[in-house]
Amino acid sequence: MLAGVAIFCSSCDSLILYNPNEVIFDKDERNLNAKNIERIQQIPITDTLQFILMGDTQRWYDESADFVKSANNQKDVAFVIHAGDISDFGIGQELKWVNDIMKKLKYPYVTVIGNHDIVANGPANYRKMYGPMNYSFEYGNNKFVFINTNSREYAFDGSVPDIAWLKSQLADNPSNKNIIVIGHVPPYDGDFDKNLEKDFADLLGSNPNVNMSLYGHKHSFNDGEFYNDGVHYFVTTNVGARGYMMVKVWKGGYKVDRIEF
């Protein structure tokens, strides 16, 4: 029997589960945002940057695999942004499944944390697999700022989104790069802290380098200049609805197309 179990167990790793909430990741499943940013920054810079905005893969693995096929058939894509709700239950296994699918993309992908990724041990899983919840990077003439906007998960205690951090990120832009702020919950949604909505929108609206801001969460396409301040908000649909957004950015302009697959 022992030999039987030993043979059966030759690929024991995935067979052994100590607790659904365990926070265990292989070396190649850690700190993925930083690793993928490194890959992005090695891509030659062109006049027009094209990237994909998709999100809410939560419990839609079949559709996520189809998304990868569709994305890989697109031309001139630099990278993919996952707008959050990577997992449904905040369980590490879900993040691993999604990463296994997203690894098949021809492009690097980066993520922003969604409300479902904050459930249970979700924050610990996210930090281990992807890194800090608030982060930014620059590529070409653009600065991408990723921020946790899932206020409801923190009982609307005023800490999320971190307005002070966002302010410092927007201020730290000596060469006046085009700034794109990415979150999961858009500021005009009920899951965003009402007490921080104005501060958040004003920060974006008053900054001449911010023209667009990208989100997920709503499970349908949605966009508009909701605060009449020159900032256009774009929300991608969920992968379950078989859609994503193709974003083109160039100096002085941008174009966003809705894609269905």
Add this chain to the structure above:
Amino acid sequence: MAHRFLLIIALGISLNAFGQREEVFQKSKKWYLPDHMKLQFAGGVGFLSGGPGYSSRNKTLETDILFGFLPQKFGGDALVTITGKTTYSPWRIPVRNEHYIVPASIGFYLSYTFGPQFDSKWPSYYPKGYYWWATSFRPGAYIGGKVGKNFIYKERKRGIEAYYELGTYDLLLVSYAQNRGYLHLRDIVNLAIGIKYGF
């Protein structure tokens, strides 16, 4: 780590090749005292878990309470779990020298993991039904089997068994049901192994 644990179980079984005496009168014990103890490795309820249990008179039904612990070193987070489980094993095939095989078991469990990050009832700042599952309670089910041996020790008929269980839990089962293309059964199944000592 897993292999070392298997070795311990194997040693435990072979060490129990004593007490080969004629059956003696089985002293009746107090009804509330447990019939057996189990010690389990993995299975989603701790790195190690163990605790008392009761068996039905015909030994086909066992009910256990397992106290599980996952050290931070192995789990990335230190987690304490209490589990109630019931296992039904309809057949028992005698081999030789009081050894027997239980080819099939089926069972289910409900575990509770402690921690401020886990909720049984979602806080009031969520609209009703915002999330439909509790994060502290985890129901699961499994199939398995075991091998065992009866022996007499200190004038009492006792037994030791080694078991395995292949199981999954609600959240993975829901994920599997909705993603039959990408997910396979092997993706959601995990293995538990353990020993049972019957007093």
